[in-house]
Amino acid sequence: MLRIYFVFSLMFALAVLTANPAFAETPVEVLAAIKAEAAGTPGFQGFSAERGEKFFKTKQKHKLSCSSCHTDNPAAQGKHSETDKVIKPLAPAANEERFTDMKKVAKWFKRNCNDVLDRECTAQEKGDVLSYLLTVKK
Amino acid sequence: MFKAKYITLMFAVVVLAMGAMMSAAQAEGTQKGSASNAKWKDECGACHFAFPPRFLPAESWRTIMAGLNKHFGSNAGLDAATASEITAFLEKNASTKKHEVLAKPLLRITETPWFKSEHREVAARDWKNPKVKSPANCGACHTKADSGDFNEDNVKIPR
Numbered sequence: 001m002l003r004i005y006f007v008f009s010l011m012f013a014l015a016v017l018t019a020n021p022a023f024a025e026t027p028v029e030v031l032a033a034i035k036a037e038a039a040g041t042p043g044f045q046g047f048s049a050e051r052g053e054k055f056f057k058t059k060q061k062h063k064l065s066c067s068s069c070h071t072d073n074p075a076a077q078g079k080h081s082e083t084d085k086v087i088k089p090l091a092p093a094a095n096e097e098r099f100t101d102m103k104k105v106a107k108w109f110k111r112n113c114n115d116v117l118d119r120e121c122t123a124q125e126k127g128d129v130l131s132y133l134l135t136v137k138k
Numbered sequence: 139m140f141k142a143k144y145i146t147l148m149f150a151v152v153v154l155a156m157g158a159m160m161s162a163a164q165a166e167g168t169q170k171g172s173a174s175n176a177k178w179k180d181e182c183g184a185c186h187f188a189f190p191p192r193f194l195p196a197e198s199w200r201t202i203m204a205g206l207n208k209h210f211g212s213n214a215g216l217d218a219a220t221a222s223e224i225t226a227f228l229e230k231n232a233s234t235k236k237h238e239v240l241a242k243p244l245l246r247i248t249e250t251p252w253f254k255s256e257h258r259e260v261a262a263r264d265w266k267n268p269k270v271k272s273p274a275n276c277g278a279c280h281t282k283a284d285s286g287d288f289n290e291d292n293v294k295i296p297r
Contacts (some may be wrong), residue, residue, distance in 0.1 A: 082212065083186040084271050084278075114213040 027092045027099035031130050038123035047124070052132030055125055064116045066129070074136050091136035099130065178224050181216060187277050189247055190286055191231035198243040199228035210245075248273040260295070269296040 025033075031047075038044050056066040056074070069087055070078040075094035078087035089095040099105055113121035121129075182188045191199065203225040207215040216224070235252065244250055257273070264270060270278045277283040282292045 080185055082210075082272075084275055085184075085186050111213040111215065 024101050025099075027130070027134060030099045030102060030105055031127065031134070033102060034123055034127045034130060038127050041123065044124070047127040047131040049128070049131040049135045052125075052128030052130070056129055056132060060116050061118050062115070066112065066116060068116075069112075074133055075138050091133050091138070093134075093136055093138045099133075175227060177220055178227050181220060181224060185212060185214065186274065187283055189274075189276070191228045192233050193247045193253075194233055194250070195235075195237055195243070196229045196232040197239070198245060199232055200225065201243050202245055203228065246274070264295050267296060 035047070038047075056070075057072055059065045059068075064081065068081045070090045074091040075089050077089055079085070080087060088097075090098060092098045109121055109126055113119065113125075178191075179188050194202075202209070203221055206221065207213055237250075237252075247253055253273075260279075265273055276288075279293050279295050280288050281294050282289070
């Protein structure tokens with residue numbers, strides 16, 4: 001009887017813990033998902049952190065780049081270019097919450113790419129950027 | 139044998155108590171700031187201070203929420219479920235002050251007659267201070283804006 005009670009409460013505790021949506025994925029899993037998406041495009045030859053860094057720091061439309069808000073050092077705290085609001089570091093090495101929620105990642109790529117490029121980013125661009133961010137040390 | 143049972147019981151009690159504590163904490167969160175409240179804070183507080191609903195009437199919030207894809211030059215688009223949850227929260231807590239009903243509702247708190255009158259004593263050079271940057275940057279002067287406190291005792295204009 002006690003044993004059943006024990007198993008039951010353990011299951012209950014587990015259910016409570018796993019109901020928490022944070023940290024659903026790891027950055028490596030997120031990268032793998034983007035890779036699966038990119039693999040479908042003709043001529044795909046893998047991601048490049050170097051290309052990602054260049055993309056991240058190059059000003060595009062509206063004189064904006066990713067670094068306009070996330071700064072040239074993604075391990076540092078950023079600042080929103082319009083509102084001055086503080087933005088936590090983007091590099092997973094400096095902020096363990098980054099790239100751990102697929103839905104959040106997709107939402108912000110969509111928004112920020114639209115702000116910077118007037119279009120969505122390709123899977124290649126997203127993969128290059130994340131590959132770069134994963135090389136950034138704290 | 140008795141000992142083993144005793145340890146199992148203790149463990150079960152501890153685990154259960156932990157579970158109960160966690161659900162209590164969650165219940166408190168819903169009481170103070172309901173689920174939609176948390177979504178609002180998260181989504182509408184990502185690019186700027188989450189402007190409290192009481193500073194705009196419901197029709198302004200509805201119009202803002204219907205145009206998030208083109209939101210003051212930014213893309214702030216949301217999925218439909220999150221958007222309707224936040225809209226309901228904003229409407230419920232919107233300003234009920236009497237105001238002129240306009241054909242096109244004001245979308246900026248900072249353009250409402252109420253805001254202008256409340257801030258008429260703020261000098262032009264203070265608005266232009268790079269430390270303020272935009273009148274919408276409430277937190278630059280209202281040092282406790284993050285906790286919803288706009289009391290004049292906590293105003294400090296940066297110089």
